Amino acid sequence: MHRILHIRRLVLGNAYRTCCPRSARMMRAVCVDVPGGPENLLLRTVPRPQPKCGEVLIKVHATALNRADLLQRRGLYPPPPGESDIIGLEVAGTVDTLGPGLKGGWGRDDRVMALLSGGGYAEYVSVPEELLMPVPPNLTLCQAAAIPEAWLTAFQLLVFIAQVKEGEVVLAHAGASGVGTAAVQLVRLLGAVPVVTAGSPEKLKMALSLGAAAGFNYKEESFAQGVHDFTAGKGADVILDCIGGCNWEHNVSSLATDGRWVLYGTMGGRAVEGELLGKLLSKRGHLLCSLLRSRSLQYKADLVKAFSQRVLPCFSDQHSSLRPVIDSTFNLEDITEAHRHMEANKNTGKIVINLIPPN
Numbered sequence: 076m077h078r079i080l081h082i083r084r085l086v087l088g089n090a091y092r093t094c095c096p097r098s099a100r101m102m103r104a105v106c107v108d109v110p111g112g113p114e115n116l117l118l119r120t121v122p123r124p125q126p127k128c129g130e131v132l133i134k135v136h137a138t139a140l141n142r143a144d145l146l147q148r149r150g151l152y153p154p155p156p157g158e159s160d161i162i163g164l165e166v167a168g169t170v171d172t173l174g175p176g177l178k179g180g181w182g183r184d185d186r187v188m189a190l191l192s193g194g195g196y197a198e199y200v201s202v203p204e205e206l207l208m209p210v211p212p213n214l215t216l217c218q219a220a221a222i223p224e225a226w227l228t229a230f231q232l233l234v235f236i237a238q239v240k241e242g243e244v245v246l247a248h249a250g251a252s253g254v255g256t257a258a259v260q261l262v263r264l265l266g267a268v269p270v271v272t273a274g275s276p277e278k279l280k281m282a283l284s285l286g287a288a289a290g291f292n293y294k295e296e297s298f299a300q301g302v303h304d305f306t307a308g309k310g311a312d313v314i315l316d317c318i319g320g321c322n323w324e325h326n327v328s329s330l331a332t333d334g335r336w337v338l339y340g341t342m343g344g345r346a347v348e349g350e351l352l353g354k355l356l357s358k359r360g361h362l363l364c365s366l367l368r369s370r371s372l373q374y375k376a377d378l379v380k381a382f383s384q385r386v387l388p389c390f391s392d393q394h395s396s397l398r399p400v401i402d403s404t405f406n407l408e409d410i411t412e413a414h415r416h417m418e419a420n421k422n423t424g425k426i427v428i429n430l431i432p433p434n
Contacts, residue, residue: 100122100123101120101121101122101123102120102121102122102123102197102198102199103118103119103120103121103197103198103407103430104118104119104120104121104161104196104197104198105117105118105161105162105163105196105197105407105410106118106119106121106160106161107147107148107160107162110148110149110150110151111148111149111150112148112149113148113410113411113412113414113415113418114411115148116148116410116411116414118407118408118410121161121197123198123199124159124194124199124200124201125172125174125201126172126173126174126201127174127201128174128175128176129174129175129176129177129178129203129204129205130174130201130202130203130204131170131172131173131174131177131181131187131201131202131204131207132170132171132172132173132174132199132200132201132202133166133168133169133170133171133187133189133199133200133201133202134168134169134170134171134198134199135166135167135168135195135197135198135199135200135430135431136166136167136168136169136216136217136220136429136430136431136433137166137167137168137216137217137219137220137427137428137429137430137431137433138163138165138166138167138195138196138220138427138428138430139165139195139220139221139224139225139253139425139426139427139428140413140414140417140425140426140427140428141164141165141224141225141253142317142340142342142417143164143368144162144163144164144196144414145414145417145418147162148162148414154192154193154368155192155193155368155369158192158193158194159191159192159193159194159200160193161193161194161195161196161197162193162195162196163191163193163194163195163196163197163200164190164191164192164193164195164223164224164368165188165189165190165191165195165220165222165223165224165225166188166189166191166195166200166220166223167186167187167188167189167210167216167217167219167220167222167223168186168187168188168216168431169183169184169185169186169187169216170182170183170184170185170187171183171199174201177204178204179204179207181204181207185209186209186210186216186219187207187208187209187210188207188208188209188210188216188219188220188222188223189202189206189207189208189223190206190223190224190227190367190375190379191206191223191224192368196407196410196428198430203372203376205372205375205376205379205380206372206375206376206379207379208222208223208379208382208383208387209387211387211388211390211391212391213390213391214390214399215433215434216431216433217401217404217427217429217433218398218399218401219399220425220427220428221253221399221400221401221424221425221427222390222399224253224367225252225253225254225256225257225399225425226257226261226382226386226399227367227378227379227382228254228257228339228367229254229257229258229261229315230257230261230378230381230382230385230386231365231367231378232254232258232315232337232339232365233245233258233261233262233265233313233315234265234381234385235378235381236335236337236363236365237313237315237335237337237363238335239262239265239267239312239313240267240312241265241266241267242266242267242268243267243268243312243313244267244268244270244302244305244306244309244310244311244312244313244331245258245262245267245268245269245270245311245312245313245314245315246270246271246272246298246302246311246313246314246315246329247259247262247269247270247271247272247287247314247315248271248272248314248315248316248317248318248322249272249273249317249318249342250269250271250272250273250278250279250282250287250290251271251273251277251278251279251281251282251400251423251424252317252422252424253400253424253425254315254317254339255271255273255282255315256281256282256285256399256400256423256424257399258315259271259282259285259286259287260285260286260397260398261386262286263286264386264389264397267312267313268288269282269286269287269288270287270288270289270290270291270301270302270305270311271287271289271290271291272290272291272292272293272298273290273291273292273293274292274293274294274420275292275294276292277423278423279291279292281400281423281424285400288305289301289305297325298325298329299325299326299328299329302329303328303329306331309331310328310329310330310331310332310334311329311330311331311334312331312334312335313334313335313336313337314326314329314330314334314335314336314337315337315339316336316337316338316339316340317339317340317341317342318340318341318342318343319338319340319341319342319343319344319345320341320343320344320345320346320347321343321344322343323347323349323351324349324354327351327354327355327358327360330355330358330360331358332358332359332360333358333359333360333361334358334360334361335360335361335363336355336360336361336362336363337363337364337365338362338363338364338365339364339365339366399424399425400423400424400425401424401425401426401427402421402422402423402424402425402426403416403422403426403427404426404427404428404429405426405427405428405429406428406429406430407428407429407430410428413426413428
């Protein structure tokens with residue numbers, strides 16, 4: 076009898092040690108088994124990632140949507156090799172677990188935000204410490220989630236790629252988007268002059284309130300003519316273009332001689348018909364193309380470091396008054412509706428997903 080009880084305790088003990096740690100290692104995440112529409116987004120329980128050497132495990136409080144998320148959901152923008160299949164390019168939360176080999180002095184429960192290559196639509200994500208940034212003390216974690224991808228993209232395009240100079244005119248398409256609202260504020264911070272396009276009076280009003288010097292409703296007027304009028308015929312020194320194909324003639328027309336046209340998206344199509352090269356050549360224009368997600372860890376680390384030094388303090392500086400623009404918030408359970416909201420092009424600024432209700 077004693078032997079039977081001993082075996083029973085041993086079995087139950089093993090079961091307890093197996094089951095309880097396993098449940099503690101699981102998390103909720105949004106998955107896509109079959110590419111397609113928003114209805115294909117599935118909320119399920121999956122294994123929690125473990126931080127590798129040089130990584131920090133973040134307990135995610137909020138993430139945010141990006142156009143790339145919609146493309147990945149449709150099967151058109153897969154994650155880089157070795158990265159998480161879970162959608163999501165940015166998060167804000169608290170440090171949960173420190174991996175081995177860290178150098179940055181992070182501590183448990185530190186408020187952080189991070190740029191990701193994937194994995195953001197989940198309760199936990201493991202991130203190389205080089206991609207972490209401290210959350211400014213005056214911002215909530217919900218606000219912080221709207222910063223990493225949009226603001227680092229805009230900063231990269233303006234500083235690393237276009238190398239914007241003081242006094243230059245910068246035309247930003249989709250001026251009321253996440254990247255657009257960040258770009259307007261960063262152009263002002265750099266001492267240049269932002270002008271924007273958008274598709275509604277409300278979106279133009281938002282861009283103007285952030286510091287845009289002029290705005291053009293592309294549905295009702297020629298933005299090329301608007302840029303010519305604003306610059307007295309000189310044209311824009313820099314164009315930030317997430318539209319692509321359908322706008323190429325208007326972009327070349329808007330571009331100043333020796334101007335830089337920075338392409339970072341093709342929402343308006345990838346195909347181009349006509350004499351693009353000849354017209355661009357006549358203006359000695361520079362066509363610069365850039366993506367962020369596929370960049371190396373070292374490049375992203377350099378970008379995060381430069382942004383943290385030059386821009387991050389300005390979110391707490393009353394004179395600079397940088398702020399992430401949030402259109403709406405959803406719970407993780409409502410991720411399908413959040414995607415539909417973005418696909419309908421209804422948002423002005425960022426769409427944030429709260430995994431933990433804000434205080």
